[in-house]
Amino acid sequence: xxxxxxxxxxxxxxxxxxxxxxxxxxxxxxxxxxxxxxxxxxxxxxxxxxxxxxxxxxxxxxxxxxxxxxxxxxxxxxxxxxxxxxxxxxxxxxxxxxxxxxxxxxxxxxxxxxxxxxxxxxxxxxxxxxxxxxxxxxxxxxxxxxxxxxxxxxxxxxxxxxxxxxxxxxxxxxxxxxxxxxxxxxxxxx
Amino acid sequence: xxxxxxxxxxxxxxxxxxxxxxxxxxxxxxxxxxxxxxxxxxxxxxxxxxxxxxxxxxxxxxxxxxxxxxxxxxxxxxxxxxxxxxxxxxxxxxxxxxxxxxxxxxxxxxxxxxxxxxxxxxxxxxxxxxxxxxxxxxxxxxxxxxxxxxxxxxxxxxxxxxxxxxxxxxxxxxxxxxxxxxxxxxxxxx
Numbered sequence: 001x002x003x004x005x006x007x008x009x010x011x012x013x014x015x016x017x018x019x020x021x022x023x024x025x026x027x028x029x030x031x032x033x034x035x036x037x038x039x040x041x042x043x044x045x046x047x048x049x050x051x052x053x054x055x056x057x058x059x060x061x062x063x064x065x066x067x068x069x070x071x072x073x074x075x076x077x078x079x080x081x082x083x084x085x086x087x088x089x090x091x092x093x094x095x096x097x098x099x100x101x102x103x104x105x106x107x108x109x110x111x112x113x114x115x116x117x118x119x120x121x122x123x124x125x126x127x128x129x130x131x132x133x134x135x136x137x138x139x140x141x142x143x144x145x146x147x148x149x150x151x152x153x154x155x156x157x158x159x160x161x162x163x164x165x166x167x168x169x170x171x172x173x174x175x176x177x178x179x180x181x182x183x184x185x186x187x188x189x190x
Numbered sequence: 191x192x193x194x195x196x197x198x199x200x201x202x203x204x205x206x207x208x209x210x211x212x213x214x215x216x217x218x219x220x221x222x223x224x225x226x227x228x229x230x231x232x233x234x235x236x237x238x239x240x241x242x243x244x245x246x247x248x249x250x251x252x253x254x255x256x257x258x259x260x261x262x263x264x265x266x267x268x269x270x271x272x273x274x275x276x277x278x279x280x281x282x283x284x285x286x287x288x289x290x291x292x293x294x295x296x297x298x299x300x301x302x303x304x305x306x307x308x309x310x311x312x313x314x315x316x317x318x319x320x321x322x323x324x325x326x327x328x329x330x331x332x333x334x335x336x337x338x339x340x341x342x343x344x345x346x347x348x349x350x351x352x353x354x355x356x357x358x359x360x361x362x363x364x365x366x367x368x369x370x371x372x373x374x375x376x377x378x379x380x
Contacts, residue, residue, distance in 0.1 A: 029302040032260035059248035066253040070222035112219040
């Protein structure tokens with residue numbers, strides 16, 4: 001996706017430790033017009049699937065997910081990272097974050113993820129795939145069909161894709177970062 | 191806003207302790223079409239203001255804020271509830287949550303909130319107004335102009351509006367809950 005890649009190279013910043021900061025247009029300040037282009041590209045890539053629900057994880061996945069849900073006219077569920085005091089009857093799993101070096105819960109109410117759902121998972125980043133595998137686990141608990149997973153940016157050197165594809169999950173990323181060595185952003189050619 | 195009020199009465203649930211659950215359509219599962227109607231109504235209500243940025247707080251404010259940003263063609267910033275390890279040069283304040291009975295930080299990078307900004311704050315709920323006053327504080331720190339605050343649902347019995355209007359802030363709520371006594375949802379007539 002050319003606009004996205006140009007934007008990453010223009011406005012993204014690579015910090016020591018394999019960190020790519022895109023917080024001027026994706027995950028702190030957001031460019032809604034780019035989010036819409038991203039949503040359109042996800043629709044194109046998953047055109048052959050039958051999706052009746054979008055799922056994401058708070059907070060950075062919500063913006064692309066809700067614009068995609070608007071364009072596709074399907075409900076959007078965001079998994080929470082903490083058990084709300086008012087929620088019972090939950091699907092829950094634990095995910096380890098390498099970035100934050102701690103475990104966190106990922107929680108969805110059973111009311112909003114069930115065996116009737118054909119789910120497309122959307123998130124901003126695919127790194128090692130731990131958060132995504134948490135969603136796979138919740139879909140299994142719910143008996144929901146996972147139609148695919150779409151990421152705005154994939155860091156291919158952290159190998160999340162391999163782990164998901166081993167589980168026969170269809171993975172689409174709109175920009176693939178091959179390397180952040182020496183704080184240089186190197187994107188995969190299409 | 192008639193569709194919203196009908197939806198609250200149909201799908202909202204009132205729990206003991208003045209809690210209104212709207213997580214089937216606003217803050218866990220989201221109805222993107224309703225979010226779009228909500229965004230259009232905010233545009234109508236704030237038509238006389240000159241807004242060049244939407245601001246919200248993660249996570250439940252992001253969906254209405256980004257759809258509003260898309261329709262208004264302005265960037266959207268979501269304040270974070272925890273200081274990211276990769277963020278320096280921040281605007282920060284502390285907010286007390288009555289629901290969670292604890293303090294949390296509200297943080298925005300100085301890069302994305304400045305004296306050039308004419309800001310509209312959007313959130314799902316106005317209760318006691320503590321989170322909103324945190325945003326007022328961040329706008330003051332930044333020298334930004336706060337053009338107004340828009341909420342999907344206001345709980346008028348928790349008096350957040352009075353506290354904001356005392357500061358000469360324009361407040362618009364699309365549905366006003368007058369009472370949740372005896373777990374009955376009573377909405378204000380327009």
